[in-house]
Amino acid sequence: MTKLAIEVDGIGKLYRLEHAGTGTKSFRDALTDMARAPLQRLRRLRGSDKSMEDFWALKDVSFDVAQGDVVGIIGRNGAGKSTLLKILSRIVEPTIGQVTMRGRVASLLEVGTGFHPELSGRENVYLNGSILGMKKREIDRRFDEIVAFAEVEKFLDTPVKRYSSGMYVRLAFAVAAHLEPEILIVDEVLAVGDAEFQKRCLGKMQEISKSGSRTVLFVSHNMAAIRSLCSKGILLNRGRVEATGDAASVVDTYMSAEDGDLSSTKQFAKGSSASVWMKSAQILADGLPSSAIAMGSDISFKIEFGSQMALSQPRLGYVISTAAGDRVLTSNNRFQSSNPLAVPSTEGTMRCELGKIPLMPGRYSISLWCGDEGGDHHAELEALYFDVIERDLWGLGRLPPAVATMWWPTSYEVKS
Amino acid sequence: MSSDAIDAAEPLRELVIRPRSGWIAIDWRELWEGRELLYFLVLRDIKVRYKQTVLGVAWAVLQPLFTMLIFTVVFGRFAKIPSDGLPYAVFVFAGLLPWTFFSNNISQASMSLVNQQSLLTKIYLPRVFVPASAIGSGLIDLLVSFVIFALLMLYYQVGASPRILVVPLLVLLTAAASLGVGLALAALIVTYRDFRYVVPFLVQSWLYVSPVIYPVSMVPKQWQPVLALNPMAGIIDGFRSALLGLPWNPVTLAVSSASSVLLLAYGLFYFRKTERSFADVA
Numbered sequence: 001m002t003k004l005a006i007e008v009d010g011i012g013k014l015y016r017l018e019h020a021g022t023g024t025k026s027f028r029d030a031l032t033d034m035a036r037a038p039l040q041r042l043r044r045l046r047g048s049d050k051s052m053e054d055f056w057a058l059k060d061v062s063f064d065v066a067q068g069d070v071v072g073i074i075g076r077n078g079a080g081k082s083t084l085l086k087i088l089s090r091i092v093e094p095t096i097g098q099v100t101m102r103g104r105v106a107s108l109l110e111v112g113t114g115f116h117p118e119l120s121g122r123e124n125v126y127l128n129g130s131i132l133g134m135k136k137r138e139i140d141r142r143f144d145e146i147v148a149f150a151e152v153e154k155f156l157d158t159p160v161k162r163y164s165s166g167m168y169v170r171l172a173f174a175v176a177a178h179l180e181p182e183i184l185i186v187d188e189v190l191a192v193g194d195a196e197f198q199k200r201c202l203g204k205m206q207e208i209s210k211s212g213s214r215t216v217l218f219v220s221h222n223m224a225a226i227r228s229l230c231s232k233g234i235l236l237n238r239g240r241v242e243a244t245g246d247a248a249s250v251v252d253t254y255m256s257a258e259d260g261d262l263s264s265t266k267q268f269a270k271g272s273s274a275s276v277w278m279k280s281a282q283i284l285a286d287g288l289p290s291s292a293i294a295m296g297s298d299i300s301f302k303i304e305f306g307s308q309m310a311l312s313q314p315r316l317g318y319v320i321s322t323a324a325g326d327r328v329l330t331s332n333n334r335f336q337s338s339n340p341l342a343v344p345s346t347e348g349t350m351r352c353e354l355g356k357i358p359l360m361p362g363r364y365s366i367s368l369w370c371g372d373e374g375g376d377h378h379a380e381l382e383a384l385y386f387d388v389i390e391r392d393l394w395g396l397g398r399l400p401p402a403v404a405t406m407w408w409p410t411s412y413e414v415k416s
Numbered sequence: 417m418s419s420d421a422i423d424a425a426e427p428l429r430e431l432v433i434r435p436r437s438g439w440i441a442i443d444w445r446e447l448w449e450g451r452e453l454l455y456f457l458v459l460r461d462i463k464v465r466y467k468q469t470v471l472g473v474a475w476a477v478l479q480p481l482f483t484m485l486i487f488t489v490v491f492g493r494f495a496k497i498p499s500d501g502l503p504y505a506v507f508v509f510a511g512l513l514p515w516t517f518f519s520n521n522i523s524q525a526s527m528s529l530v531n532q533q534s535l536l537t538k539i540y541l542p543r544v545f546v547p548a549s550a551i552g553s554g555l556i557d558l559l560v561s562f563v564i565f566a567l568l569m570l571y572y573q574v575g576a577s578p579r580i581l582v583v584p585l586l587v588l589l590t591a592a593a594s595l596g597v598g599l600a601l602a603a604l605i606v607t608y609r610d611f612r613y614v615v616p617f618l619v620q621s622w623l624y625v626s627p628v629i630y631p632v633s634m635v636p637k638q639w640q641p642v643l644a645l646n647p648m649a650g651i652i653d654g655f656r657s658a659l660l661g662l663p664w665n666p667v668t669l670a671v672s673s674a675s676s677v678l679l680l681a682y683g684l685f686y687f688r689k690t691e692r693s694f695a696d697v698a
Binding site (some may be wrong): 028029091093095113135 | 428429430431432433434435436452453456457459460463464467532534535536537538539540541608610692693695696
């Protein structure tokens with residue numbers, strides 16, 4: 001019988017959301033809260049308190065991981081993946097439940113935690129290594145390997161603030177890659193750096209996963225990586241475990257999940273008297289049907305249309321809005337050139353290529369209008385939903401804060 | 417690779433994660449096993465402090481020197497505060513040695529967590545080390561100050577005695593008291609951000625209830641043990657006895673030692689109690 005490395009038993013994490021909350025609490029707030037507490041409690045008893053909301057980021061999560069398993073954790077934004085990793089890494093405490101882990105645990109939720117810009121590469125390797133839980137003699141022993149992997153031999157005694165972002169990330173990852181814990185917890189951020197370096201990181205992960213001696217929990221939005229690296233998969237949805245099993249089948253479940261509105265394809269009922277109508281709409285990321293789109297992917301959609309009269313040019317307009325309903329962008333081929341059909345037809349498909357839209361992570365909807373030269377005949381408001389998922393586009397090992405809807409790729413030039 | 421084999425031969429350690437509440441025991445074993453991390457954090461603080469600026473070491477010299485000059489002029493010359501028969505400059509510097517160490521430790525330690533949030537939200541480590549490491553770099557500053565003090569004693573022709581051997585013990589007590597206060601403040605500031613504005617005010621007020629610019633002998637005899645509830649009272653007094661040959665004051669020293677230890681214990685337990693929610697509020 002294989003031994004269990006991790007037993008997760010009914011854990012849950014409760015967050016109290018304050019509706020008018022500003023995030024961080026100040027001491028002044030605590031004092032006023034204290035003064036208000038008796039009143040608040042009374043209101044809560046009567047069920048009329050609307051200022052606090054309980055939110056279970058995780059609920060009733062239970063699963064076991066056998067020693068040597070490489071487990072991929074997948075799920076949409078807000079499914080509870082990072083909360084789960086933080087609980088397993090002992091960063092936050094669960095509200096209920098219990099986790100038992102057997103073996104030395106190391107977690108990587110970020111590369112280069114604790115790196116200090118003023119310190120040299122050498123000094124940061126020791127600092128970061130010990131923050132990650134390595135002993136000094138382990139770092140001594142693996143130092144040359146780490147430096148070779150990062151390819152920074154010449155800059156070892158240069159402060160890392162003078163490193164290029166590529167070098168910085170390579171060094172940070174190199175330290176992490178040489179950890180030798182029994183249980184390794186890895187977040188998405190490892191998919192950083194340039195393509196060449198990413199390949200080496202995945203190679204290193206593969207090496208670890210093939211060795212069979214280490215238990216790995218791995219969160220990723222990269223389904224190809226999950227399929228190739230992981231033996232098992234866990235699908236989280238809204239704080240609960242939705243599916244467990246072998247990685248490939250869990251990935252399939254996830255990809256085909258008809259999670260309410262979130263499917264990549266939607267069929268429409270034919271409008272009764274419409275002269276032009278949409279039969280279906282499909283959203284694609286990098287050419288593949290998907291409603292989970294990593295930042296920076298090519299977004300496109302495909303509309304199947306029908307018409308009572310043969311037409312050479314269906315007219316299509318769309319609006320992309322945020323989940324809150326703010327309209328982000330629009331387009332309409334009535335005002336832009338598009339290629340008409342050579343032979344008019346009563347049905348066909350239209351492909352709309354939007355290219356790389358710099359949307360920040362979050363949920364968006366697409367509303368569609370379809371018609372002919374005479375006007376719009378068929379509207380589908382919020383026809384499709386999609387999630388934009390964080391991805392480290394610039395290889396920095398960190399993600400920009402989502403303070404606006406779009407992240408605009410800007411070129412900066414400094415002159416003195 | 418041979419040491420890997422030794423590691424692997426150890427039985428797997430079992431770690432249980434579950435919600436805890438109330439006062440939580442301190443995990444001494446974890447702290448001991450993480451001692452190398454503490455060492456690297458201290459090393460980082462020291463290096464960064466002296467690397468970042470040209471003024472690095474000079475700053476450690478100038479700060480106590482200027483404070484001493486100002487205090488000597490204002491309190492020694494103008495206010496004519498007695499200095500137990502010693503040159504006021506020497507007298508006040510002997511008090512400034514532990515005081516500067518103490519107050520810098522508090523300021524550094526209390527801000528250490530909010531200034532390094534990724535150490536709270538991205539990784540688990542014995543978090544006590546983060547404020548504790550701030551004290552390491554304070555020690556280096558203290559050493560520099562001791563050198564200046566030695567020069568000052570030479571200048572004023574004040575001799576040293578074997579009593580100086582007690583100084584390390586007094587430094588340890590100062591470290592304990594400041595760590596206790598620093599830990600409690602660091603934990604408070606993570607939870608309640610506006611507490612950071614309290615720290616400078618607290619440190620400033622604390623200076624006046626500590627016998628830095630005046631001798632303990634200025635305080636009525638019956639009130640001296642009360643003054644000594646402030647750990648810095650007995651410690652500063654002890655510093656002057658050890659360095660300048662003034663008579664020992666066993667009562668103040670005993671009371672202050674006890675309150676240092678109590679402060680440290682309180683700081684440690686309060687920190688321990690609140691640290692489990694740090695990542696939630698940070």
